[in-house]
Amino acid sequence: MKKILIPTDFSQNSKNAIRYSLDMFKETSCHFFLLYVNIEGSDLTEKPIYNFGTNIIVEKEPKAVSQKVQDLEKFVVSISSKKKHHQFTTIRENGFFLKTIREHIKEKEIDLIVMGTRGASELKEFFMGTRSGDVIAKVECDVLVIPDKVGFKGLGQVIFPVDFEINYSDDTLKRMVNLISSERAHIHLLYVTKSQIPIFEEVTVRQKQLQQQLSKIVHNPISFQRIISKNVAKGITDFAKNLSADLIVMISKEYGLLQRLFKDTTVEELSFDTKIPLLSLKN
Structure with missing residues (x-):
């Protein structure tokens, strides 16, 4: 079973990355892990690294976050094939993205990270080694970047x-x-x-x-x-x-x-x- 980690901030482009993943792997046995990272309360001596596409939202009202997580789960149910070979786990954690990603990749033996992106400036930053570039440079995992509003239509x-x-x-x-x-x-x-x-x-x-x-x-x-x-x-x-x-x-x-x-x-x-x-x- 393929294990796919999809970071989310509940935005439309992060939801689009989820939709693209489900369509791309609709015939593949997969376990999708939807990860929300709240940086509130993290160690202030550590610089937050992740700032690409699905930008982290610092939410001070736990109830609001809980509602967003529930809405996300409903969204996944609404677009999923409901086939037995697809499993979903929603994860909500406090901390820094890079550290959290590393922990989940190791613990869950993640095969692929899927992330959404909104603009060219974020993409250039992605490759030039600043913030989000650390996801590729320092995290031992393959990464699939999905542009905003792009749907999966097959790979020709x-x-x-x-x-x-x-x-x-x-x-x-x-x-x-x-x-x-x-x-x-x-x-x-x-x-x-x-x-x-x-x-x-x-x-x-x-x-x-x-x-x-x-x-x-x-x-x-x-x-x-x-x-x-x-x-x-x-x-x-x-x-x-x-x-x-x-x-x-x-x-x-x-x-x-x-x-x-x-x-x-x-x-x-x-x-x-x-x-x-x-x-x-x-x-």
Whole structure:
């Protein structure tokens, strides 16, 4: 059974992340843990870290929080398939998000964290190592980021921007395939360069090795594309938009491509947040 942790602050975008998860895994045996963290009363010497998408609401009236939790449970019942292979647990705790997340990941052996996001500024912050970036950098778990108002419509086109400085493990690729689930999804290995220079022989070798490695793990169609773009993030988003992509997959090992990708990117140039869910995998 897949174990999925979904942080919530009872907002619409956090509810959308729940809805997306239920639709994405409607045929999968899952235990969904809905987590609300109240930072009120936490150790003041520890800086609160989580501030991404589902921003933490400090609620001083326990009754109000209890009502919101009850409303959330009713919401889940209203949108769930009510199938036996889906289980739900609502968790309400006081403390700091990062610490609480780590505890639940270890205790419950969480496979995936699903979070909602509202805007490009939050997404850039997510990759640049501030606050919410710690979720990816310091929490050993895969993370699926769901843009606000985006619903699950299946996974037909999946973009996998590749960094040939990373050796992708079979385990990482298998987790990606398991999350994609559909063998009809087309996986596009995307290599972005900033100039028209010829691809080095080493890159060509790594490309073929990665394609061969993937072909042994998946039955999905796989293709390799190289695009030229002075701004790597814009190149990926333009490619994704033209392709009408359903998902972008990236590897978060020591930030790697992620940090370089957004290092010099302005908020206005980012468009991942508007339409395309993003899956960050630990390698």
